[in-house]
Amino acid sequence: MTAVLRHSQTIATTTGGDLVVGLGLTTNPGDTIVVAVVEDAGSPSGGGVTWASSGCPGVYVGADATGGATQITVPTYAGEPAAGLVMVFSGLSTLSPVGAATQIAVPPNASATTSALGFTGADYVLGIAAFFGSVAPGLSVPTGIGIPLSSLDDFSDNDGTYYAQIAAAGAAPTTPGSLSASSTNSTSQANAYLGLLVLQGYSAPAPPSLVSPANASYEDVSTDPAFTLGYQSTDGTAQIAYAFGLKTSGASSYSYFNASTNAMQSSVVWNSDSVAVSGTWQVTLPSGTLADGNVYNWTAASQSASGGANLQGAFASASTFTAQAPPTVSVTAPTGTISGTLTPAVDWTGAFPSGATQTGYEVIVESGAFSTTPGSGTQAYSSGVVASSASSASIASGLVTATTYRAFVQLTESGGQTSSWGYTAFTLGVDVPAQPLFTADPTADPTTGAPMVILTAQPEDNFLTAVDASFETGVGTWTAGPNWTVAQDSTHALDGSYALLCKRANTTATNGYAQNAVYTLEPGASYVAEAAVLGDASSTGLPYTVVVQLAGTHRTVTATFTMSEGWQVVSVPFTVAATGETGANLLVTDDPQSAPASGQQFWLDECGIFPAGATSWAAGGFVGTTSVNFTFSDDGVNWYPVRNGTNVPIASTQAPVVVNDYEGALGFIRQYRCQVVSG
């Protein structure tokens, strides 16, 4: 039941007395009569109509409960003419207009516009403007209202000439509109009116929007997914029922969901529900109705309340989706400790349903707190979604050594479905150069006096080779004296997987020892030698000595310690003499007076010779290969290279690297940092 304008007529100008208007038809029960009149003197009367003022002077809306009216009487001021418009509707929703009618006064010699009112395509819009004056008010209706059903022009009463226009139309636009009019009166008129009235009609709902599964999408139906639909009212009333149809693509007919029996059947079923205007609802089909591997068409229709009319809309154009299982992924590498690279490869194995292939992957690497999906830890790397069928990808950057990571992988298959996240954990144990001691000192240029900041990076690299320092690939230059043997051994290790096993081979009451080759050092410079030692039951409690032997003078600097069954680091600070000494080597020896026994053994690891001031052990093998990058930030967020501070070589002597920054803003704080690069 849709609102219909059954009749419309203008009210002729009269010269006084109440105006009796023949309708030219007989009203039906439920009809709505609208009267818009200029110079009215009260509510109209006639038939079984109950009248209500719209709030817009001169506009009345009447509900005819019994029908049978053939005329109405419009009271007018005695002796005054009147003019207006009468319309008879069927199917209007209520006596009250949609939204309040709006009425505004029009200032002299000016125009005015009503506020916007929302209305739908099923509504009727009525505007009225009336002025006392000499020129028509120039009624302007909202764009899209269409041709006015009726309009009036000037008429005269005892006070002079009135000009009035009334417009009404169906099929109003769905966007808010307004009404405007202009006045040429030089003085304000108490009865200069401008009004806009919206009357609501009923209409069947539009086909619902089929929200999800999206058309042409792929969906895993193994868990009985819900279908989501959007109700699309055309008359502002709620949905009270729906029909839902499904078929496999190519089938001749649909099956319809019966919510009462929770089954599909061959005839259309209207299932009761309640969905607000513009609301959505979901339909979950009986388990087993859908199966992966099929292509489905589905559709639905809405039924609206519509003032009790229960209007049923048409079915929506079918939407199609492919039921397909998502891929699965197993991440196979990296695992354990990775020692060879800071950019390890992530490997995975994907499994796909029949007919599907991998179309993309995403790799995310996190450290810190882990979960089974990314987001809980600190992200170190993200590949983004990469369109590729590859089953391996390198972590291009962002990882640092001595850190445990979890690498997450998610695959995308043809159709766009993604796997759950697979993951693997690994730890990077890659040798890197030592971090330098870094200082930033504001000062003035000693020559020009210009403000500057001196950036100094004191390298702390281990002078020893990698193998001499940690024995991961052998014993290096370490050799044993006559009473000892030395061998690479994996029983214990402080760094990596190996240490140097030093073992006494006899009971000869002379020193046993192990030593490495001489390393060239800078005359006059200070250093610290380090060695980590671990004993077992055979050696615990015995005295040992770490000796630094200075080449050239054979001077020694020693540190004696008692072996224990826990790793201990023995440090020997020393200074190379300015003349006569060119280098040094490390030697570890036992005490021949302490009843040496064959088989007494200990492990040696993390050896090194460092520039004085070094605070921690670092892997060897980097001296002569390193450089420093200095960066600055003025906001703590964005970092930029310091001029002349990129890849500044570090001398093999490990001399401090100094770069001057002249470009910081006077009076402001600038932040600096640096890193060492090898290779």
Next chain:
Amino acid sequence: MTVTSFTAALEAQWPTSLRWWLKDPVNPAANMEVSMQPGLFKVSSTDPQQIVFPIGSPQAIIMRDTIKMPVLSLPMRFLTDSEFQAFEQLRATGHILLLQAPKEIGQWYIVLGDTKQDQINLATVRGWSTEGLLVRDITISAQSTVAP
């Protein structure tokens, strides 16, 4: 290639100075203090325009650039000839220079009139000897290359 992580960030408080400095980032040895007359120092943004009168047309064509980086008007005073010569040598390099002003004013990377020698306002150049002291006042415009 292996890389260490960055060291912890260190904060350095740059000196607060009432002086102006003209610095050559490429050659810090040429950095020099300049005596600026703050009351005459100006920073402005311009939209340079050119008016062309085509032959045979009554209509003029006005070509206008978009807004560029600030243009600085630098009123400097040199108390000694060596100061002025040092400035001239710095300007002659054509380098992008860093003009550092006291904190409240700011700093700019600038290009002095290397190709626009006439930006030196000769009308305002005046030298005189006062008890043997040669004073040079010049005003030179500079195009900022980076927003302050």
